[in-house]
Amino acid sequence: MSVTPSNENIIPLIKKESMLVSLEHGIRQNGRKPFEYRPISITLGYAKKADGSALVKLGDTTVLAGVKLEEEQPFEDTPNQGNLVVNVELLPLAYETFEPGPPDENAIELSRVVDRSLRDSKSIDLTKLVIEPGKRVWTVWVDIYVLDYSGNVLDASTIAAIAALYDTKLPKLLQEGDSIKVIKEEKGERMPMNYPVVTVTVGKIGKYLIVDPDIEEEGILDTRLSISYTPDKRMVGIQKFGIGTFSMQEIDQVESIARQASAKILEELKKQLGIG
Amino acid sequence: MSQNQKPKLILENGLRTDGRKPDELRPMKMEIGVLKNADGSSIIEVGNTKIIAAVYGPKEIHPRHLALPGRATIRVRYHMMPFSTDERKSPSPSRREIEISKVIREALESSILVEQFPRSSIDVFMEVIQADAGTRLASLMAASLAVVDAGIPVKDIIAAVAVGKADGVIVLDLNEPEDMWGEADLPVAMMPSINQVNLIQMNGNLTPEEFKQAIDLASRGIQTIYNMEKETLKSKYIEFKEES
Amino acid sequence: MRTQGEITFPGEELGVIEEFIPGENTYEEDGFIRSASVGKVFYDMINRRSNVISTKKSAISGLKKARYVYGTVISIKEDSALVNISSIEDKFVTLISGILHVSQVSGKYIETITDAVKLGDIIRAKPITFASPVYLTLKGKDLGVVLASCSICGHLMIKADEEHLKCPNCGNVEKRKIGNYMVKRNGS
Numbered sequence: 001m002s003v004t005p006s007n008e009n010i011i012p013l014i015k016k017e018s019m020l021v022s023l024e025h026g027i028r029q030n031g032r033k034p035f036e037y038r039p040i041s042i043t044l045g046y047a048k049k050a051d052g053s054a055l056v057k058l059g060d061t062t063v064l065a066g067v068k069l070e071e072e073q074p075f076e077d078t079p080n081q082g083n084l085v086v087n088v089e090l091l092p093l094a095y096e097t098f099e100p101g102p103p104d105e106n107a108i109e110l111s112r113v114v115d116r117s118l119r120d121s122k123s124i125d126l127t128k129l130v131i132e133p134g135k136r137v138w139t140v141w142v143d144i145y146v147l148d149y150s151g152n153v154l155d156a157s158t159i160a161a162i163a164a165l166y167d168t169k170l171p172k173l174l175q176e177g178d179s180i181k182v183i184k185e186e187k188g189e190r191m192p193m194n195y196p197v198v199t200v201t202v203g204k205i206g207k208y209l210i211v212d213p214d215i216e217e218e219g220i221l222d223t224r225l226s227i228s229y230t231p232d233k234r235m236v237g238i239q240k241f242g243i244g245t246f247s248m249q250e251i252d253q254v255e256s257i258a259r260q261a262s263a264k265i266l267e268e269l270k271k272q273l274g275i276g
Numbered sequence: 277m278s279q280n281q282k283p284k285l286i287l288e289n290g291l292r293t294d295g296r297k298p299d300e301l302r303p304m305k306m307e308i309g310v311l312k313n314a315d316g317s318s319i320i321e322v323g324n325t326k327i328i329a330a331v332y333g334p335k336e337i338h339p340r341h342l343a344l345p346g347r348a349t350i351r352v353r354y355h356m357m358p359f360s361t362d363e364r365k366s367p368s369p370s371r372r373e374i375e376i377s378k379v380i381r382e383a384l385e386s387s388i389l390v391e392q393f394p395r396s397s398i399d400v401f402m403e404v405i406q407a408d409a410g411t412r413l414a415s416l417m418a419a420s421l422a423v424v425d426a427g428i429p430v431k432d433i434i435a436a437v438a439v440g441k442a443d444g445v446i447v448l449d450l451n452e453p454e455d456m457w458g459e460a461d462l463p464v465a466m467m468p469s470i471n472q473v474n475l476i477q478m479n480g481n482l483t484p485e486e487f488k489q490a491i492d493l494a495s496r497g498i499q500t501i502y503n504m505e506k507e508t509l510k511s512k513y514i515e516f517k518e519e520s
Numbered sequence: 521m522r523t524q525g526e527i528t529f530p531g532e533e534l535g536v537i538e539e540f541i542p543g544e545n546t547y548e549e550d551g552f553i554r555s556a557s558v559g560k561v562f563y564d565m566i567n568r569r570s571n572v573i574s575t576k577k578s579a580i581s582g583l584k585k586a587r588y589v590y591g592t593v594i595s596i597k598e599d600s601a602l603v604n605i606s607s608i609e610d611k612f613v614t615l616i617s618g619i620l621h622v623s624q625v626s627g628k629y630i631e632t633i634t635d636a637v638k639l640g641d642i643i644r645a646k647p648i649t650f651a652s653p654v655y656l657t658l659k660g661k662d663l664g665v666v667l668a669s670c671s672i673c674g675h676l677m678i679k680a681d682e683e684h685l686k687c688p689n690c691g692n693v694e695k696r697k698i699g700n701y702m703v704k705r706n707g708s
Contacts, residue, residue, distance in 0.1 A: 009612045010590055010642055014666055014702050047405050048324060050359035060312045064405065066359030089367065092353065093330035093401045095313050096614050100353045100401070102368065143358045143367065145403070147328065148311045184362075316576075336616045336652045389547055389556055395652055424530060427576035429545050429556030432531030469531025470549060506529050509558045513527060516575045 002105055012219025016205075019220060023208040028217070035211045035257055037265060038152075040159060042272045044167045052168025052191065056160040059214060060150035062094075065160035066143050067168045067191070071182060074130070074137040082129025083139040086115035088146070088157055095149040113199070113239045114144065114157050117228035121197040121236035124165065128192035131173065131180055138170065140191075151215035154226050154239075158199040159269065165191050166273045196275070197236060198265045200258040201226040204246060209254060211261050225254050229262035282457045285442035292454070294323075298447045301437070301497055306417075306508040308425040316426025320418040323451060324408035329418035331426040333398035348393035352381035354415050356404040376412045383416055383465050383475040389429040398428060409455040410438050413463050416475065417505070424509060432467030433509070434474065435502035439464065439490040441482060446490050448497045462487075464494040468502045524563055528555040534570045535563075543569035582608050583616075583650045588663065591618050591656075593641045601637050603645070603656060617653040620645065624657040625697050636697040642667040644699040664699030678703050 012019075015029070022029050032038070038059030046055040050066035057063075072083065088110040092098045103111070118124060129138040142164065144157045172188035174181045203213040203224040213221055222244030228237035235255075240246070246254065270276070285293060292298065302323030311317035314330035321327075337343045354377040358364050369377075384400065400423065402415040413436035420434035438450045442458040455461055460480030466473050482490060521535050522528065532555045534546060542548045543564065545557040555561070559574035583589070591605040603618035620643075625636040636658065637643055644666050645656035658664050668677050670687035671694065679701045680686035686693050 010592060010606050010667075011610055011612060014590065014642060017703055047326070047357065047359055049361060049406050049408070053359060062311070064357075066357060068359045068364035070364055087358075087367065091355075091401065091403060092332075092399065093311065093314060093317070093328065093403060096332060096612060100355075141358065141364050145357060147403075148313055150312060332614075335614050338614065424558060425576065427557065427574055429547070430530045431547060431549070431554070431556065433529065467531060469533075469554070509529060510527065513558055513575055 009219050012216050015216065016220045019217070020206055020208070023205065023210075028210060030214055030216070034209065035261065037212045037261055038214070040265070040268055040272070042159070042163050042269075044163060044273075050164070051170075052164045052166070054160050054163035054167055056156050056163060058152060058156040058159070058212070060148060061153055061156045062146075062148035062150075063153060063156040063160040064145045064147055065157070065164040066145075067164045068141040068143070069168075069170060070139045070141065071131065071136055072139045074134065078126075079134040080130055081126040082137040084115070084119060084124065084126065084142070085139060086118060086142045086144070086161065087111050088114060088144040088153075090146050090149065090153075093148075094146045098149070109239075109241075110154055110157060111144075113154060113226065113237065114142075114161055117158055117197050117199055117237040118142070118161060118165075121195075121228065121230050121234070123162070123194055123197045123230070125192040125194055129170075131182065136180075140165075140168075149215065151218045152201050152212050155199050155201050155212060155265075158197065158228065159265070162196045162198070162269065163273060166193055166196070166275060193275075195231050196266060196269050196273070197228055197230050198262050198269065199226050199228040199237070200261045200265065202254045202258050202261075204244065204250065204254075209250070209257060211257060225251065225258075227255060227258045227262075229259060229266075231266050233259060233262075283453055285454055285457060286445050286447075292442070292447060292451070294451050296449075296451075298445050299493060299496070301449045301500060302451065304501065304504060306421065306504060308421050308508060308512050314422070314426075316422040316424070316428070318418045318421040318425060320414050320421070322410055322414045322449075324406055325404075325411055325414050326406040327402055327404055327411065327414045327418045329400065329402045329415065329422040331398065331400050331419070331422040331428070333426070334393040334396040334428065335399075337395065337397040342397070343395040346394055347390040348388070349397045350381055350385050350388065350390065350400065351397055352377050352384060352400045352402075352419070354380055354402045354404070354412070356407060356411070360404045360407045376415070379475060379477070380412065380416050380419060383434065384419055384423070386472070386474040387420060387430045387432060387434055387467055388423060389431065392429060398423070409450050409452040410463070413438060413465060413475075416465055417501070421505060421508065425512070432469045432472075433502065433505050434465050435468055435498045435505060436463065436465035436475065437494055437497040437501060438462060439494045439497070441480065441486060441490070446486060446493055448493050460486075460490075462490055462494070464491070464498070466495070466498050468498055521563070522561045524561060526561045527559070528561050528572055529558055530554075530556055534561060534572075540568050540570040543567075543571035545572035545574050546570055582611075583647045583654065586647060588644050588646055589616075589618070589654075589656070590642060590644055590666070593620075593637050593639055593643060596633060596637075596639055599633060601633050603643065605647075605654060605656075618645070618647070618656045619653050620656045620658065624648070624655070624659060626659055630697075635695045637665055638668065638671055638694070638696070640669055641665045641696070658697050658699070662700045664697040664701075666699050666702050668694075668696065670694070676703055
C-alpha cells in the first residue's frame with residue numbers, strides 16, 4: 001500500500017514565494033544558477049572489504065556504494081551472462097525522519113531506477129561475467145547507502161554505482177585442467193565496463209525548471225523528471241517523481257537541459273575515474 | 277581469511293601476524309561532525325575496522341506509548357553494510373547484530389544523563405563500513421563520540437578495547453586472526469574518569485591470573501584511546517571557537 | 521577546582537558538592553561534581569553553581585534559545601489549538617507537540633481561538649515551556665500565521681490588512697493573528 005506522505009518539512013512551503021522571486025531573477029536561493037549542478041567529489045576504494053567501492057558527495061548529499069561479487073548459477077533464460085542486483089537504502093543516519101527497517105517505497109523506487117539505468121544502458125558487459133557457460137556466473141551486488149540526505153539522491157546514487165563498478169576488480173580465475181578455479185584472495189580483471197551512465201534530475205517549481213534540486217528545493221517542487229544518458233547521448237531511462245505534472249513542451253525542455261548537464265557530468269566522471 | 281588451518285599467531289620474534297608487539301594498539305583515526313543532517317556524528321577507524329555513527333535527538337518520541345516519564349528512551353541500531361565483510365552479508369539484521377545493538381545500548385545508556393530528557397528519545401545509528409575484528413567496541417566508541425558531538429550530557433566518554441590470548445600470550449586489541457583462532461577474547465569498555473566498566477564480555481578460556489593480567493593491559497590501552505578521544509573533541513572545539 | 525574558562529571534557533572533576541551545586545552540563549556522583557560536556561568551565565560564584573558552557577546544544581535544549589518555531593495547526597479545541605512543531609528556527613526537526621492557548625495569542629482580548637488561527641495554518645510562534653508538549657505564544661510583532669489556505673475553497677490566502685487575510689480565488693475574508701505573512705502576491 002502506498003500512502004500520501006505526511007510529516008514533511010514545512011520550511012520550504014513558507015519560503016516558496018521568495019524562492020520564486022529569486023528564480024524570476026535567474027538565481028536560486030542557494031546561489032546556484034537554474035541549470036547549475038553541485039560539485040561532485042568521488043573517493044574510490046572507501047570500503048576496503050568490498051570488491052569495489054566509492055564515496056560520492058554531491059554538495060552535501062553523501063552516498064556510499066559497494067560492489068560484492070558472488071559465484072552463482074545463471075538464470076535459466078540467460079545462461080551466458082552474469083547477474084546484476086542493485087539495492088539502495090536510505091539509512092536512518094541520513095535524515096531526521098528515516099526509520100530503521102526494510103527499504104520503504106522510496107528506497108525501492110530508487111533501487112529500481114538505478115538498476116534500470118545500469119541494465120538498459122548495457123553499461124556493464126554482463127556476457128563477460130561468465131565463469132563457465134551455463135553453469136557458473138558472477139552475480140554483481142551493488143549496494144548503495146545514503147549517509148547524508150540533502151536532495152537529489154538518485155543522481156548521486158547512479159554516480160556512486162558507476163564509480164564503484166569502475167573501481168571493481170573480479171577475483172582471479174585459474175584454469176586447472178578442465179575446471180576453472182576461483183581465487184577470491186587475488187584480484188584479477190577489471191569489471192567489464194563498456195561506458196559510464198549518468199542520471200540527471202530536473203525539477204519544476206511553478207513555471208521554472210532547475211537542475212539538481214537540493215533538499216529545500218525538493219520540498220517545494222511540483223514534480224521532477226530524471227533522465228539517464230550514455231556518453232553517446234542515448235536516453236536509457238526516465239522516471240517522473242512527485243504529484244505534479246509536466247506539459248509536453250516542458251518535457252522537451254527538460255530533455256534538452258538534462259542532456260546538456262549529462263555531458264558535463266560525464267566529463268567530470270571520466271576525469272575523476274580516469275577513464276577515456 | 278578462508279584458510280581452515282590455525283595460523284601461527286605469535287611469530288618466532290615475539291611479534292603478532294600484523295607485526296605488532298603484544299601490548300601494541302592498532303592504528304586509530306577518529307573524526308567527529310562528519311554528517312550535516314545528524315545532530316551528532318563520527319567516524320572511527322581501528323586498523324581495518326571502519327564505523328560511521330550518527331545521533332538524532334533528544335526529540336519527542338513517536339509512537340508516544342514508548343515514552344518514559346522520568347527519562348529518555350535510547351534507541352540503538354548496529355548494522356553492517358553488505359560489503360563490509362569478506363562474504364557479502366544480507367542487509368537484513370542478523371541475530372548477531374541484534375545482540376550487539378542491545379549490548380551497545382546498555383553500555384551507552386549507562387553513560388548518558390538520561391534523566392535530563394523525560395519523555396523523549398535519543399536515536400543512535402551505527403553502520404559498519406569495514407569489519408575487521410572489534411566492530412562492537414569501535415561502534416560503541418563512535419556512538420559515544422557522536423553523542424558528545426550532539427551536545428547530549430554524558431558522565432564520561434567511553435573508551436574500549438579487546439584483550440585476549442593468542443598462542444598463550446596476552447595480547448591487546450585483537451586482530452581478525454586472533455579473534456578467530458585465539459584462546460580468549462575479552463572486550464572491555466570503560467568510562468575512565470570515573471573508573472566504571474560499562475561493557476565486558478568474554479569467550480574462551482583464561483585462568484584468574486591471566487584474567488587479571490588481561491584487565492590490566494586493557495586499562496592501559498583504554499587510557500591511551502581515551503586521550504585520543506579527548507584530542508579529537510578538543511581539535512573540533514578549537515575549530516568551532518575559531519569559526520565563531 | 522579548575523581555572524575559570526578552562527576547556528573541560530566529560531567525566532572531569534570540577535569540584536566537590538560542599539563547594540558548589542551542579543549546574544548546566546554537569547552532574548554529581550559520590551560527592552564530586554563532574555563535567556558532562558565538552559566546553560568551558562564556568563563557576564558562578566554568586567549562586568555557587570558550577571557550569572560547563574558547551575559549544576553545541578542538543579535539539580530540545582535548542583528550544584530555550586529559539587527566537588521562533590514553525591508549526592502546523594492540527595486541531596482546534598475550545599480555548600486552545602494543537603500545533604505540530606516541525607522546525608526550530610529554520611532547522612527541521614521531527615514533530616514536537618505544541619499547545620497554543622487563546623490567552624497567548626495577543627495582548628488584546630480575543631473572543632475565540634479561531635479568530636487567530638484556523639486548522640491547517642502554518643504559524644510562527646515562540647516557545648514558553650521546554651518539555652513536550654511545548655506551550656507557545658503568538659505575542660510579538662512577527663509572530664502569528666505565516667501561511668494559510670482559504671477555509672471555503674482551499675486556495676492560498678493573501679494578506680488584506682494587519683488582521684485579515686483574503687482569498688484571491690473566492691473573495692472570502694478571514695480574521696487571523698498575522699505574523700510575517702509569506703504570500704503577498706496573487707497566484708504563487
